[in-house]
Amino acid sequence: MRAGDTAAYDWSALPQGARSAVGVAGLVMAASFLGFGALVRDFGVGLHSGIATTVTVWALPGQVVTLDMLARGTGVAAAALAVTLTAVRLLPMVVLVMSKVRVEGANRWPLYFLCHFVAVTIWRIAEDEIEAVERAKRLPWLTGLGLALMSTMIVMTAVGYHLAQLAPPLLAACLVFLTPSFFFISLFANxxxxxxxxxxxxxxxxxxxxxxxxxxxxxxxxxxxxxxxxxxxxxxxxxxxx
Amino acid sequence: MSGDLGSIGFIVVAGALTTYVWRVLGVMLAERIDPEGELLLWVRCVATSIVAALCAGIVLSPNRILAVTSLDARIIAMAAGVACFYIFRCNTGAGVAASVVALFAAAWFVA
Structure with missing residues (x-):
């Protein structure tokens, strides 16, 4: 009974989760992706490459490493190894998120979809806010949040990319600097x-x-x-x- | 066009699959792994060093847009960001804002 299995999740919480993208965490993330878009322009790899990493990688350090190596013409194998080493840190985050959203006996495929959205922001929100959401609603709630955040960040990537060209040179440089500065300070924060x-x-x-x-x-x-x-x-x- | 397809192929193979594999493993091993174990501690060190090296590389040898600022300005900006992060009681937002403002000021007034 497939239908009965998936019914264990209460999907009515999806739009509710999407709405919670509007908040401090979402705002900080939007600023990071604005800077990321500018950095993509600086790498000279094209907006389509930037957006492709936002959709398929969905973790800023991995995205920047990928594009940095694409811009420098590094071999695929060396790039893959460097990116995968920055991505291992996602494993414990996924483990922790899963422990909060899993529903016994429910279909497992939504977990494999949700896990793609798990990165620092979703992990923090899952730690802070998910306890207040009832268990059957948690996975749909986080999936809605992930979809809303990703759609927003695709737009922010494009906006940053274009701003980097339209802004005066020094302001554009400041925009590009946003991402490395955020990464470096986050290392101290973590x-x-x-x-x-x-x-x-x-x-x-x-x-x-x-x-x-x-x-x-x-x-x-x-x-x-x-x-x-x-x-x-x-x-x-x-x-x-x- | 083939260049675009090549870029996308590079991103999918080097970036997307290599990232997604850890998320899938996280789902599969969720019941069995210790998120605070020794192996993941080493992994965290490696990832931290990669990101630190990435930032140092961008500060020392930037691409076109960031290259309008001087090396001194970029180093001052990064140091100011870290300093303000601690001055404002480990507030990441304050640190990032300070570093960007410092870059603007250093580039505007110094070089």
Whole structure:
């Protein structure tokens, strides 16, 4: 009984979730995608490429890494490895979101659709607001939110792309700067233990060094090398502290 | 046109599939994985370093539009952003706003 299975979710909550896209989190996200659109113009890869990443990748760091490597003509394999390493962080977010929305005995395919929308913003909203929504309504509510946010961000990507050309050069530069600045400060905002700060420092130092000698593999080398060094030093420090 | 299709192909293979696979694994392993485990701790370090290197790269060797600002202006702006983030009690919005304003001011008045 397929129909009976899906009926376990209460889809009437879909528009309600879509409406909750209007809020502080949605506003911050809109500003980020405005900057992302400007960055797409700066990369010179075309608006269609920017929008394609917004729809199919739906995680800004992965989107920027993908387009950065497309612009520089990096090989697909190196790009795929670098992007996938930035995307592993989505796994625990999905695990946490799933624990809040899953309905026992219900059809599973809506989970595979919803998971595509899970990134930092949806995860935060799921942590903060979903408890107030009754369980059968949660998955439709988040799906509605995801669809509304994605539609808005497609528009913001295009607006940022065009603004970058229309605005005076210095203002356009500020718009382009919005995304790297947001990413960099978010690293500090998400850092909880010494390992995280070490990883930031290692990336900042090793990335540019590798860029000089291996420009195609700089992000990958900085990530795997710097991240592992940070993890190992952080672990040793933690074990000593015990 | 073939260039456009090539870009989309690159994005789907290098960006979309490589990202979606972790979301699907998240759904499949939801009941079995520890979101705070050691392996994911290492992954977080690697992802943090990649994003930090990405930002450093954009500051040090920017593309066309951002290149109208000087290197000094970009470094000052990033430092001001991080400083204001902490001054305003870890407020990300305040930090980002400060860094963009600092970039404008540094580029306008200094170089």
């Amino acid at each position: 850092a909880r233990i010494s390992m995280d700060y070490l990883a930031i420092a290692a990336g900042v130092v090793i990335g540019p060094l590798c860029h000089r000698y291996y420009p195609q593999l700089d992000l990958l080398a900085a990530g795997l090398g710097g991240g592992t060094i940070a993890y190992v030093i952080g672990r040793i420090a933690r074990n000593r502290g015990r």
